[in-house]
Amino acid sequence: MSALVAVVGPLAGLVQHDPLYGHGVGWFVWVVDVIKVLVAFGVLLVSVMLMIWFERKLISDMQSRIGPNRAGPWGLLQTMADGVKLFFKEDLQPEQSDRFVFKLAPYLSLVPALLIFTVVPVGGIVSLAGHRFELQVADPPIGILLVLAMSSIAVYGVMLAGWSSGSKYPLLGSVRASAQMISYEAALGITVVTVVLITGSLSTRAIVQSQGTGVWDWNVIRLGVVPFVLFFMAITAELTRPPFDLTEAESELVGGFHTEYSSLRFALFFLAEFMNVITMSAVVVTLFFGGPDGPVPHLPSFSIWFPVVWFVGKVMVFLFTYVWLRAALPRLRYDQLMNLGWKFLIPISLGWLLLVAGFVVDGWWGLGIAVAAVSLSGLLGRAFVVGRGRDEERARRPVGPGAGGGDQVTSGVRPGLLPGGAVDEGSSH
Amino acid sequence: MGFLDEVKEELSFFGGFKLTFEHLTRPRVTRQYPEEKKPKQPRQHGRHVLNRYEDGMEKCIGCELCAGVCPADCIYVRGLDNPPDHPVSPGERYGYVYEINYLRCIHCDLCVEACPTEAITESKLFEFSFTNRADAIYTKNELLVGDDGRPKQMPWEDWRPGDDLMTSGWMRATSPSGNADYEGEVQWSGELGYGVRAPEGGQSGRRDDEATGTKALRDVLEAHLLDEDIPFEHRGMRGRLWRAQKSAARNRRKLEALRERRKDLKATRSAAGGGKA
Numbered sequence: 001m002s003a004l005v006a007v008v009g010p011l012a013g014l015v016q017h018d019p020l021y022g023h024g025v026g027w028f029v030w031v032v033d034v035i036k037v038l039v040a041f042g043v044l045l046v047s048v049m050l051m052i053w054f055e056r057k058l059i060s061d062m063q064s065r066i067g068p069n070r071a072g073p074w075g076l077l078q079t080m081a082d083g084v085k086l087f088f089k090e091d092l093q094p095e096q097s098d099r100f101v102f103k104l105a106p107y108l109s110l111v112p113a114l115l116i117f118t119v120v121p122v123g124g125i126v127s128l129a130g131h132r133f134e135l136q137v138a139d140p141p142i143g144i145l146l147v148l149a150m151s152s153i154a155v156y157g158v159m160l161a162g163w164s165s166g167s168k169y170p171l172l173g174s175v176r177a178s179a180q181m182i183s184y185e186a187a188l189g190i191t192v193v194t195v196v197l198i199t200g201s202l203s204t205r206a207i208v209q210s211q212g213t214g215v216w217d218w219n220v221i222r223l224g225v226v227p228f229v230l231f232f233m234a235i236t237a238e239l240t241r242p243p244f245d246l247t248e249a250e251s252e253l254v255g256g257f258h259t260e261y262s263s264l265r266f267a268l269f270f271l272a273e274f275m276n277v278i279t280m281s282a283v284v285v286t287l288f289f290g291g292p293d294g295p296v297p298h299l300p301s302f303s304i305w306f307p308v309v310w311f312v313g314k315v316m317v318f319l320f321t322y323v324w325l326r327a328a329l330p331r332l333r334y335d336q337l338m339n340l341g342w343k344f345l346i347p348i349s350l351g352w353l354l355l356v357a358g359f360v361v362d363g364w365w366g367l368g369i370a371v372a373a374v375s376l377s378g379l380l381g382r383a384f385v386v387g388r389g390r391d392e393e394r395a396r397r398p399v400g401p402g403a404g405g406g407d408q409v410t411s412g413v414r415p416g417l418l419p420g421g422a423v424d425e426g427s428s429h
Numbered sequence: 430m431g432f433l434d435e436v437k438e439e440l441s442f443f444g445g446f447k448l449t450f451e452h453l454t455r456p457r458v459t460r461q462y463p464e465e466k467k468p469k470q471p472r473q474h475g476r477h478v479l480n481r482y483e484d485g486m487e488k489c490i491g492c493e494l495c496a497g498v499c500p501a502d503c504i505y506v507r508g509l510d511n512p513p514d515h516p517v518s519p520g521e522r523y524g525y526v527y528e529i530n531y532l533r534c535i536h537c538d539l540c541v542e543a544c545p546t547e548a549i550t551e552s553k554l555f556e557f558s559f560t561n562r563a564d565a566i567y568t569k570n571e572l573l574v575g576d577d578g579r580p581k582q583m584p585w586e587d588w589r590p591g592d593d594l595m596t597s598g599w600m601r602a603t604s605p606s607g608n609a610d611y612e613g614e615v616q617w618s619g620e621l622g623y624g625v626r627a628p629e630g631g632q633s634g635r636r637d638d639e640a641t642g643t644k645a646l647r648d649v650l651e652a653h654l655l656d657e658d659i660p661f662e663h664r665g666m667r668g669r670l671w672r673a674q675k676s677a678a679r680n681r682r683k684l685e686a687l688r689e690r691r692k693d694l695k696a697t698r699s700a701a702g703g704g705k706a
Contacts, residue, residue: 062449066459328445 018205019125020133032133037118040137044117048274049079055274055323062327083267091263096166105164106261106268109157112150113275119143120282121208123292123308134205135292135308143204144192147283151188151238154276155181158247161269162257173256177240177247180337184237184244187345191231194349194356195219195287208291220288223356228288230349235280237341239273241322243329244337281318282311289314351377466592474536475554477529478580479573480547481621487517487573488548488618489524495540495549503533504540524548527569532562547617552580556587577697578622 020029053068053076060067068075093102123135140146155178162174196202198219199210211218220228237244248256258269285291291314292307332340351373359366460467480488491508509525517523541550549572559565564585575581579593619625663671 061457062452064452064455064458066457066461069461324446324449327449 018134018136018139020131028129028131032128032131036133036137040117041114044114044275044278045271047278048271049083050076051274051278051319052079052082052270054319055326058320058323059327062324086263086267089263091265092260094166094260097260098164098166101160101164102260103265105157105161106265106272107157108160109154109272110268110275112154112157113272113279116147116150116276116279117282119146119204120279120286121205121291122282122311123304126304136205139203139205142202144196144202144207144287147204148185148189148192151181151280152185154272155185157272158257161261165257165260167260169254170257170259173247173259176334177257180240180244180246180341181238183338183341184234184345187230187341187349188234188238190346190349190353191227191234192287194223194227194353197353197356197360198223204286204291208286208293211290212293215290218288218290218293223288224352226348226352227356228284230345230352231287232284233340234345235284236322236325237337239276239280239322241277242326243332245331246334246337277319277322278315281315281322284318285311285314463587466589469553473553473555474538474551476531476552476557476567476580477534477540477549477572478552479524479527479549479569481574481578482519483619483621483624485576485621486519487523488546489527490518490520490546490548491522491524492545494543494545498539498543500537500539501533501535503530504528505530520546524569527572529567529572530565531557531559531567532565552593554580554586554588554592556592557583557585558587559585574621576621578620 020032056078057067057075068078071077071081093099118137119140121134121136121139125132125134127133158177158181159174162170162172162177165171195207199207201207201210207219211222215221240247248258258266261269292311294307294310296303296306296310355366355369355373358369482488491506493506493508496504496506505526505528506524507526508522511517511521511523536551538551544550564583567583571581571583573581582588615625617626659668662668
């Protein structure tokens with residue numbers, strides 16, 4: 001991708017950020033680009049391998065088990081062993097499947113996972129043999145849009161995999177998955193907009209640089225913690241990680257959209273899933289935690305590698321959090337998932353976007369919007385409370401004529417919660 | 430329910446995070462099975478052994494009661510009169526043929542209860558999966574304990590040295606005829622290589638855990654129970670200390686037993702070597 005940009009670089013002013021392209025495209029630029037792509041590819045694949053090991057090991061620690069420990073030291077090569085096993089398995093294709101789409105789908109979910117990582121700034125600016133370049137595969141001015149676009153394309157992978165399998169459970173799983181991903185993408189996009197709004201640029205490098213002046217300028221603090229929380233929830237759902245892993249609900253849907261896949265194609269889905277976890281953690285770090293930003297000792301070689309260490313450390317924190325979520329939380333029900341997405345995440349992210357926009361324009365605007373938002377949400381909350389009280393009263397009321405005492409319909413109400421009928425409605429809360 | 434209670438209830442959502450994080454520090458329950466084995470249950474039923482008295486005589490008298498009582502019909506015994514000059518057993522007759530078919534055996538232990546001389550007992554060895562039917566039928570030679578009183582290890586059996594300890598006649602006679610009054614009383618004869626075994630624990634509380642190595646399941650699992658499920662004095666740091674002390678004492682005992690056993694072995698070996706020389 002970067003190499004492609006390098007070709008058209010001098011023509012279009014698309015790559016003004018990366019100092020590598022400042023002096024035309026020579027052989028050195030090509031070499032650096034190819035090396036960057038290869039290193040990113042290799043590092044990503046190896047880190048996926050380690051991530052799968054890390055997840056299995058950590059979740060077994062949290063469940064008082066030992067986890068993989070046979071292949072290699074501490075079981076580090078377990079993923080490799082699994083991969084080799086999958087590689088030698090028979091590649092089955094259901095008779096009812098749509099052959100071409102069936103084969104295409106795994107790549108549709110793997111390639112976006114790889115591409116998202118290209119725009120993530122891993123470190124600062126490095127100088128080598130008189131050339132300066134960014135530790136980032138590509139720095140297009142539309143960086144964060146690429147992330148959104150790719151995560152949308154990944155939905156196609158899931159959807160087409162389920163549909164082309166020609167089998168009912170994969171289809172149900174993929175319908176769930178795409179519904180889930182699309183509903184959470186709205187909240188995801190809106191929270192990204194708040195970041196873009198405060199940065200004034202879509203470029204991931206610019207986003208990182210705008211946070212580079214200290215911890216207090218990290219977006220997670222600058223924007224208030226809310227957008228980060230919303231974004232994190234949204235990408236957890238987007239990744240179909242627990243507790244939002246309805247697409248792979250083993251107890252309900254066999255294996256979800258990849259039920260009919262075996263051998264290498266299944267491995268590709270697996271790879272894509274975990275690669276997405278890593279890249280999305282990297283995106284969170286980029287958007288909200290300053291990317292490679294952090295205190296660096298004033299030593300010449302440290303200034304290159306320390307930001308990378310900071311970046312990796314921050315990503316590790318999120319990887320740990322994902323595993324922790326999986327260990328701690330039960331899976332949501334489908335309606336709970338949809339409620340959370342549409343009734344909670346989207347309204348709050350919209351409101352917060354309005355607030356941030358107000359503060360970007362002017363402090364007074366922001367304050368005004370904040371006051372308006374608080375009073376409006378207060379009114380709305382009050383309306384909900386009153387509505388709920390009425391519902392409860394209606395539920396407590398005897399059903400049908402002459403059905404006094406005895407059998408009462410108490411759906412959704414714990415008996416004895418409220419002392420007497422409608423009296424409580426206004427007084428408490 | 431006040432507002433604060435409601436908030437508290439909402440926050441209980443994070444209890445799972447706390448619990449899972451705490452589990453990182455707790456000991457693991459998984460054992461590395463083939464290398465590391467759990468102490469076996471006191472009355473585990475494994476494969477049989479035919480015991481011998483301390484003087485090396487066989488305990489089996491060929492009475493065939495075991496074969497008669499066997500519900501799976503897996504035991505085949507034929508008795509024979511003892512040769513007058515070389516008696517095999519102290520009685521009149523001895524077990525001339527003794528075969529157990531492990532394709533049929535259900536390890537109910539009725540043969541052990543039927544045996545009048547504690548000749549047949551079940552060891553705790555369970556790793557004896559065979560790959561053909563001939564191996565499934567254990568003959569007398571294979572069942573009979575060796576000259577050191579230990580069960581013989583067949584080529585297909587996968588138990589390690591040490592697994593054969595705590596594995597003999599004392600297991601059965603804990604409470605003769607189910608009468609708790611006799612619990613803890615030694616009612617059985619000595620065995621080749623082991624002497625008279627210590628009584629094993631049971632219902633009346635007169636148990637000798639130190640001698641038998643028995644450990645209550647509750648003690649084993651206590652580290653993994655929730656705080657409210659374990660006695661007050663075993664919670665928190667105090668409980669940790671208590672567990673550590675207990676396990677240290679247990680390990681010390683084990684080490685002593687091992688040393689003792691090694692010393693014995695060395696003594697017998699040197700005695701045998703001296704005899705040959």
